[in-house]
Amino acid sequence: MAGDTELIELLEGDFDQNAIVSKAFEKANSSDVFAVVSDRLSDLDTAISKHVSEHGTELLNQTVDLENFTNIIDGVESRIRSVYNDVERIKQRLTKPYDLLRSHVTRIRRLGLILDSLRKIQRISTYVRRLQQSSNDLSKASEALSELKYAFTSMDWQGIDVLEKYHVVMIKERSRIEAHAWQLIRSSSDVGDQARLGLGLQVFDRLSLLPTALEVLISERQAEIERAVQAAVDVEELTKRTKNKTASLSATTCNPGRASYPINSNAHNAAFRSLFWTGLDQLLATQEQCVGAVRLLAVTLCMKRISGGESAGALLDRLDSFAYREPPKLTDLLAVYAIQNWTNPETQACCAAIVLTLTSANPWTVEAVPDIASICALEDTDLASNARSFCDALSSSSGLLGWASACMETHFQSATKRSSHLKEAFEGEYPRLLKLFLDFWRKVATTPQGDCEGLQLPSYLLRLLQPYETAYLTRSLSRLFERVGTVVAPGATVVPEPAAMDCIIEVAATELSRAAVQTDLLCKVANNIAKMVALFATKAEGLIEVGPMASQISGPPSPAQESNFQLVNLICHFGRSLRHSVARHVRGLPAATKGSVLSPGLSGPEAVVDAAIVDKLNPLCRTILEPLAASLGDGMEEILVGMHQEFSSTPPGSDGGCSAYIQSLQGFLRRLRTDLFSRLSTPTVMSDLCHLPRRPSDGQQFYTFGEIALLDSLREHLSSCIDTFLLHASLLRPDNGRTASVPTDQAAAAEEEETLNRERIRHRLATDCVEFELTLEEQVTVNGRIPGCRLIDLAPEAYARLRAFRPLLLIPTEDLLTTFTSTPAEGTGASPVTTLSGTLVLHHAISRAPAEIPCPHTASGWSLARYVHWVLHTPDEAARLNFISHALAVYTEQVKARNQREYPAIFPIIRNLLEHFVAKLPAQNLPP
Known part of the structure; x- marks a missing residue:
């Protein structure tokens, strides 16, 4: 039905009566709507009547209950109104006493504030009076100022006339004492008065200005050092002063009527370098003064403690469990300040100054402060992070001297790029520069005076000097190579004279003399000399004569042998003179550097040069003499083979003389000694006989003379020759192993004759052993005139076999077995x-x-x-x-x-x- 539809719309959530009415009139069915509504109202009345008739008793009971509840509510409301009236009466009775009591409490509280202010005024008055009475005693005055500051900060003093006057007095006295403290610190730093310096620092600590004062002091020293560095390498100023100096010298030498000559470039360069080195001396003197002042400051801070009247409790907030058992040092308070303000941009300069001061003399360690050491072990917090960062900064800082080295490094590099004169001074005269810094370091080093000989430059100074040392060593090596190239020109075929080698020695001696300021530098120059020795050996190798004529021993020396002998003598002279020069300069080292410890990777100067001589020159001499030594060994073996023919053809007599082959060997060696070996250099005076020590590693000799080189080249050949002699002597038989047939009736006589012949051969061989040994000693080793070059030294094992073989010859046949088995x-x-x-x-x-x-x-x-x-x-x-x-x-x-x-x-x-x-x-x- 249409009516039901309109009723349904009345139940919807978006009900709009105007919309429904308008819709009804639009459809022209309002009468139908009215009819539906009337029907529904009738239905509703019927339903209500039915419900009331069915439930009348219940509805009546509920109505009675509701009336009773209304009566109860009215009774409660009347009681509440009665209680409210009673409360109002009590309140009226209590208001007056309460107001009176509150006024009394307010009066008492304000009297307490007045009393506290009066006490503070009295305290301030007392401190002001004490301040005025101790105006000349900085310690007491600073302590009074510290108490005044605390008193003023603990109250609102503005508006109180007497406190405003006291505050003005405090400000004036604070300024006066602060100025006096600055004067005290600066004057005591200059004269090294630690007591007065400690007093000034304590004053600043009580004025809460110690970090700021420390920042100012360090900044002043840094500025002073930087000004000195800039002045020392100011190219324009040095050039200007050089011109003025040369002009004044020219004016003083130019008299009236006397011709004047322009100043040459050498004089200008000399004046420039003189001014530069003078400025560098002044720079290091300034640094020494500044470093000493900062070191004194650090030591004083480490020794000075807070006075007993001040708080000695925990230093840091939130760390009350860590407390000092004794008053802390000023360095500890500075460390605490740095940790607390490490990340504050406004205090970065103060923190840097604290780190620089604490590391300038190494008087302070983090482990000395239990609070800080405990903080570093805590969990990751901002304070612990700051403490660890502070400790890292301490371990990486090198103090004021490290900062000054970095400053010098920057300005020196910039100056050498702008001025060739400065670059030449730094690189060309590096030993002088190194000596200045060594002397400077001996003065400022913290090592006790007794350990001064073992001092080494710190890493930051080595880093500063490293570029100039490298350049100087490069120049030194070039000078050495240039001299070798001049003496032994490329493609040369003529052996240089010893005088030319002396020029090389002089250059090497000059380099060693310049480098004698420090053992490390001397070792590095010795390495350059070792490289020069290697270059000389390479060039000398091209002068060696080879071929059959260089090894012939049948006649007088050939031109090739003469050249080789001259070259061997030259090489030995070069090595001997070079070693003497190095030893002389090592002995001439300053006493402060003789005992210094070498840097890692460096060997002693003498060891470096000795190794180069043994590794480069000795093999060269052996290469030259080896063909001749081999020919000598072959010739001796050819002569020794003749003993078999000699004893087979001619039975030995009983005259006791030596054999013919021994005589041939003697003549052969005597001729070689006269014709060939005499060309080699030999020691001539007693000082030459002082044999130089052997290398510990392989026992090789230094070839100080050509004779020593020859004898060392003959080592293997002498051993082989002795073994050859022993082998031939042991195999020697009168019949050489051939069986001879004789008649039976003559067998006994032949056997007896053969036995006697063998006895004679053994005795002759025993005599030959002695003569053979004497021949080698006399003709080869020249009777052992050179220490370490006797036969027993050159061939010890073969010599022992030769000495042992002679007794074997004399042992009876029947005792042979028991000699070896018993x-x-x-x-x-x-x-x-x-x-x-x-x-x-x-x-x-x-x-x-x-x-x-x-x-x-x-x-x-x-x-x-x-x-x-x-x-x-x-x-x-x-x-x-x-x-x-x-x-x-x-x-x-x-x-x-x-x-x-x-x-x-x-x-x-x-x-x-x-x-x-x-x-x-x-x-x-x-x-x-």
Whole structure:
């Protein structure tokens, strides 16, 4: 129905009566709407009547209850009104006493404030009176000012006439005392009066101006140092003063009627450098004064404590658990101030000044303050972060001297870029610059005077000087190389004269003399000299003559040998003179630098030059002399081979003289000594015989003379020659191992003659051993005239074998086995014979045997020369014993093949000796 639709619209949430009425009139159905409404109202009346009739009793009861509740509410309201009236009456009775009491309380409170103000006024008056009475005593006056400041800050004093007057007095006295304290600090810093300086610092601390005062003091010192640095390297001012100085010198030398000459550039440069070095001296003197003043300031702050009347409790807020057991030092208070204000931009300068002061003399450490050390261990808080940053700044700071070094480094680099004169002064005269800084550091270093010799420049001063040291060493190396290039020109074929080498030594001596201000610099210059030695060795290598004529020994010296001998003498003269020059300058070092510790990576000057001489010049001398030494060794071996032919053709007599081959060897060596070796330089005076020490690492000698170089080159050849002699002597047999057939009736006589002949050969060989040793001593080592160059020094092992071989020749055959197998008696050492190798002993034992026992090389079909060469070049004793064992095995098979009933009497001795020597070999070297 349409009516139901309109009724539904009446229940919607956006009900609008005007809209519904307008809609009804628009549709022209308002009568229908009225009808629907009337019907609904009738239905509602019917429903209400029905509900009332059905629930009448309940509705009546509820009406009665509601009436009763209304009566109760009215009763409560009347009671509340009665209570309110009672309260109003009580309030009226209490108001007057309350107002009276409140007025009394207010009066008492205000009287208390007045009393407190009067007490403070009395206290201020007392402090003012005390201030006026102790105006000449800075300590008491500053303490009174400190109390006055606290008193004024604890009350509102403005508007009180007497306090305003007192405040004016305080301000005036504060200004006067502050000025007096500044005067006291500055005057005491200049004269080093620590007591007065401490008093001034304590005054500033009581005035709460200590950080600010410290900032001012450090700023003044920094400004003073910076002005001195700028004045020392002010190129324009130095040039102006140089012109004035040269002009005044020119005016003083120009008299009336006398011609005047313009000042040359050398005089101008000399005047410029003189003024520069004078300014640098003044700069370091200023720095010394400033550093000393700041160091005195730091030490005084560290020693001065807060007076006993002041608070000695916890320094930092929020750290009440950390307290001092004694009054803190002023340095501790400054550290606390820096930590509390570390991140404040307005106090950055004060904090920097505090750090600079505390690290200028190292009198203070963070561990000395329990509060700060405890803060650093706390969790991450702003205060702990500030404390750690402060500690890091302390550890990285180098004090005022480090700041001054950085300032000098900046201004010096800028000045050297702008002025070539300054660059030349810094780099060309670096030793003088270094000496100035060394003297300066000895004066300002905190090391006790007893340790002054071990002082080293700190890292910041080394960093300042490093560019100029590098440039100076580069120039020094260029000067050394230039002199070597002048003496030994590229492509030169003529050996320079010793006088030309003296020029190189003079340049090296000059460089060493300049660098003698410090051991480190002397070592670095010595490294340059070592490089110069290497360059000289490289250039001298091109002067070596090679070829057959350089190694011939058959006649007088060839031109090539003469040139090589001259070159060896020149090299030895160069090395000897260079070592003497270095040693002289090391001995001439100042006493303060002799005991100084070398920087890491540096060796001593003498050690550096000695290493260069041994590593560069010694191999060069050996390269030159090696062909001649090899020819000498070959010639000696050719002569020694002749002993077999000599003893085979001519049996030895009983005259006791030496053999012909020994005489040939003597003549050969005598001719070489006269014709060739005499060209080499030798020590001539007793001072030359003072042998220079050997290198600890490899024991090589310094070739101070050509003779020493020759003898050192002959080491291996002398050992080989002695071993060759011993090997040939051990293999020597009258029949050289060949079996001779004789008639049966003459066999006994022949055997007796052969035995006698062998005895004579052994005695002659014993004599030859002595003569051979004397020949080498006399003709090769010149009777050991040069210390360290005797035969026992040049070939110690071979010499010992030569000495031990002679007794072996004289041992009876029947005692050979017991000599080597028996144990020496208690208290007696082993015989030298037992040190000989088994090969030599077995060779000699076989040489004593009858001809039917062949020599080892004969049994194997080798020639004597081949076998000797093989033995000399086979160091493995097991292999050599195995070869001899094979030869004896061949002989044994031959005996069995001949059905020979018995062996010669010496064969068991030879066999047992072989077994003895094989048993002595190490297990891994035993022959198969």
